[in-house]
Amino acid sequence: GENVEQHPSTLSVQEGDSAVIKCTYSDSASNYFPWYKQELGKRPQLIIDIRSNVGEKKDQRIAVTLNKTAKHFSLHITETQPEDSAVYFCAARGGGNKLVFGAGTILRVKS
Amino acid sequence: NAGVTQTPKFQVLKTGQSMTLQCAQDMNHEYMSWYRQDPGMGLRLIHYSVGAGITDQGEVPNGYNVSRSTTEDFPLRLLSAAPSQTSVYFCASSPAREGYGYTFGSGTRLTVV
Numbered sequence: 001g002e003n004v005e006q007h008p009s010t011l012s013v014q015e016g017d018s019a020v021i022k023c024t025y026s027d028s029a030s031n032y033f034p035w036y037k038q039e040l041g042k043r044p045q046l047i048i049d050i051r052s053n054v055g056e057k058k059d060q061r062i063a064v065t066l067n068k069t070a071k072h073f074s075l076h077i078t079e080t081q082p083e084d085s086a087v088y089f090c091a092a093r094g095g096g097n098k099l100v101f102g103a104g105t106i107l108r109v110k111s
Numbered sequence: 112n113a114g115v116t117q118t119p120k121f122q123v124l125k126t127g128q129s130m131t132l133q134c135a136q137d138m139n140h141e142y143m144s145w146y147r148q149d150p151g152m153g154l155r156l157i158h159y160s161v162g163a164g165i166t167d168q169g170e171v172p173n174g175y176n177v178s179r180s181t182t183e184d185f186p187l188r189l190l191s192a193a194p195s196q197t198s199v200y201f202c203a204s205s206p207a208r209e210g211y212g213y214t215f216g217s218g219t220r221l222t223v224v
Binding site: 001006031032034036042043044045046049051089091096097098099100101102103104 | 142144146151152153154155156159161167169170201203205207209212213214215216217218
């Protein structure tokens with residue numbers, strides 16, 4: 001089945017700097033890659049997603065890139081702000097339509 | 112739309128007890144899933160369903176049962192609770208159309224003593 005690895009597990013950046021979180025997946029049939037943000041004590045919220053026929057997608061300060069050949073995808077957050085501090089999860093949907101998550105990245109934005 | 116509704120929000124069980132976590136969505140979503148979240152372990156898939164009458168196992172299905180008799184409801188049953196099942200449980204749903212992510216419920220915090 002699908003296996004998703006996520007790095008780093010924790011990331012600290014200064015306010016205004018960029019943050020990059022990377023994920024790899026194992027199932028070459030996976031075709032949908034969402035990213036979720038989870039604040040403390042709350043449910044995960046979808047922030048951006050990308051399909052396998054697209055290499056890059058951007059939404060204001062957030063962008064996601066996908067390399068199907070290497071089976072990895074990344075989340076880029078520019079001009080980070082304190083409210084970006086949260087846990088971020090990548091996920092991959094592959095065969096059988098299962099959505100499998102990475103272990104998460106704790107992002108801390110220091111002001 | 113209420114979205115994805117989970118009940119109860121909190122529950123304490125004794126080892127060996129059984130219970131059902133309820134999940135309902137009013138968005139006519141075909142896909143529904145149950146995840147458990149433990150510290151440092153991310154979200155692990157327990158069971159999922161691609162439509163009424165169809166369920167399948169995820170990464171950690173042991174000790175849990177599900178059924179999907181209607182599009183709206185996807186209950187998760189703990190047959191004989193164990194302390195290892197102490198966790199936060201999230202139900203999620205999405206349309207079957209490509210390119211749509213899951214909407215999560217608010218979660219159930221379960222403690223087994």
